[in-house]
Amino acid sequence: MLMAAVVSAISGLLYGYDTGIISGALLQISDEFHIGSTMKETIAAGILLGAVIGSLVCSRLCERFGRHRTILLICGIFIAGSLTCALAPNAVGLALARVLLGFAVGGATQTVPMYVAELAPMAIRGRLVLCFQLAIGAGIVIATVVGATEAVSWRVAIGAAAVPALLMLLGQLRLPESPRWLILRHGRTDRAREVLEKLRPEGYDVDAELDEIAGLAKQQEDTDSAERGWRGLRQPWVRPALIVGCGIAAFTQLSGIEMIIYYAPTILTDNGFPQADALRISVALGVVYLVMMIVGLWIVDKVGRRRLTLIMVPGAALSLFALGALYVTGHGTRAYVPAIVGCLLAFMFFNAGGLQLMGWLTGSEIHPLSVRSAATSVQSATLWSTNLLITLTLLTMISAFGVGQVFWIYALFNVAAWLFVWRKMPELTGRSLEDIEQHLKDRKFRPRDFARS
Structure with a gap:
């Protein structure tokens, strides 16, 4: 389980680093290739388009060839994508190379959390899966620090991701x-x-867990093939989990996190902040993200x-409302740096x-076994598609409506x-995958149904 956590962490690190490094790198890339806002959005979004494709394709690979071999393939694509980006001759070549890299990112987000959840014992499943999320924060911090130094070429910064990808490949070979x-x-x-005997501590009742898995698998064998895999997603009893999973995935992006991660330096410099200050603020945001991942873990x-x-979301909304108000009232300038930075850090917190x-x-534990790979694929594709839409439209929205108004839109999200979450998401803590x-199947997937049982 320790090695599984390490592989999960490295894949999350690559996700955070590969998506976060573009924030600071765009400042160098725009100078080298002489590009405008549209090409900046295209380069930033290339990895997201690849992620949508990767999350959908890797679902079928997981079902046919297994989680383990699919992750090995993803590791190889991580290495190839990183090196291809680093050697890109022009802006168009870089955008296309980031699509390849994005395939690995999307494939990892679809496969790795599900794989770890299926290996982990119930008591620590949440913490082990969140090693992936925690490592995303670490990757973002590393990316922002590298970008803030301004001494490292963007080609070296992006190509360096091939090293942890190689380590991930070596670790996965042992799993x-x-x-x-x-x-x-x-x-x-x-x-x-x-496998279970190797993964569980001495004295653990492997037979009970094995019987539960085997019993559920027998039920799947007795069901029609139309109720499994992608076709099984049409079943009414599966739909509540799919709605919750895809809804959460979309709102994680619509909440404004990627707007801050990708474009915070660009937004700040466009509004009069020195480039060095904007990059330092980006590092501070990455650190807060990482700290909160550790706390959440x-x-x-x-x-x-x-x-x-439910406790944390209102604070994020209020932070964006306050940040938007600063810009709408004409206070989004260097004279109000403490207030702006305070709102940004509060939002990230x-x-x-x-x-x-x-x-x-949620994606790793909410979906039934017979459709789990397909469902997590749809959820991952929903997340990346939402992220892609935001990345392609954010700078255009700011030009059309203004910075403050855009912050208010994301506050409403x-x-x-x-x-x-209040209406649809049940409390899954302390539940086995089979219990969920x-x-x-019993049509009892509302929040109040879980509170009773």
């Missing part, structure tokens, strides 16, 4: 296949037992997924410590996110 996939796809109960299984989200924790965690699936 087993998911026991749930072994039973569901091949009926390999004997091999699944060997330790408290999510104690406080609860739903409760933590509440957003990273709440809603952002749920994006990959946080209000909508709170209402969605049984609630779906």
Whole structure:
């Protein structure tokens, strides 16, 4: 399980670094290639388009070839994508190379959290899956620090991601296949037992967990093929999980986090901030993100997924409303740096410590086994598609409406996110994957149904 956590962490690190490095790199890239806002948006969005494709394709690879071999393929694409970006001859070549890199990012977000959740014991499942989320924060911090130094060429900064990708590949070679996939796809109960015995501590009741998995797999075998995989997503009893998963995925992006990560230096410099100050603020935001990931890692299984989200989202909304007000009233200048930075840091505190924790965690545990790979693929594609839309339109929206008004729009998305979680998302903390699936089958997937049982 330690090695699985390490692989999960490296994949999250690559996600955070590869998406975050473009924030500071865009300042160098625009000078080298002499590009405007439209090409900047295209370069930033290239990785997101690739992520949408990767999340959808890797779902089918997971089902056919297994989680383990799919992750090995993703590692190889991470290495190739990083090096291709570093050697890009022009802006168009860089944008295309980032599509390849994005394939690995999207594939990792679809596959790795699901893989770790299927390996992990129930008691620490949330914390192990959140190693992925925590590492995203670490990757963002590293990316912002590298960008803030301004001494490292953007080519070196982007190409350096090939090193952790190689380490991830070596680590994954030591890991087993998911026991749930072994039973569901091949009926390999004997091999699944060997995997669980290696993963669980001495004295753990492997037979009970194995019987639960095997029983659920037997139910899947007895169902029609139309109820499994992609076709199974049309089943009414699966729909509530898909709605919650995709809704959370969309709101993690609509909350404004990627707007801040990708474009904070650009927004600040466009409004009169020196480039060095803007990059330092970006580093501070990355540090807060990482700290809140660490806090979330330790408290999510104690406080609860739903409760933590409902507590933190209002703070993020208020921070964006206040930040928007500063710009709308003409106070978004260097003279009001403490207030602007305070609002940005407050937003990152509440957003990273709440809603952002749920994006990959819910997807890894909310979907039934028979459709899990397809459902997590749809959820991942929803997240990346929303991210792509935001990245392609943000600078245009700012030009059309103004910085302050755009902050208010994203504040309203946080209000909508709170209402969605309150109405739709049940409390999954302390539930086994099989228990969550049984609630779906019994048509008892509302928040109050989980509170009763």
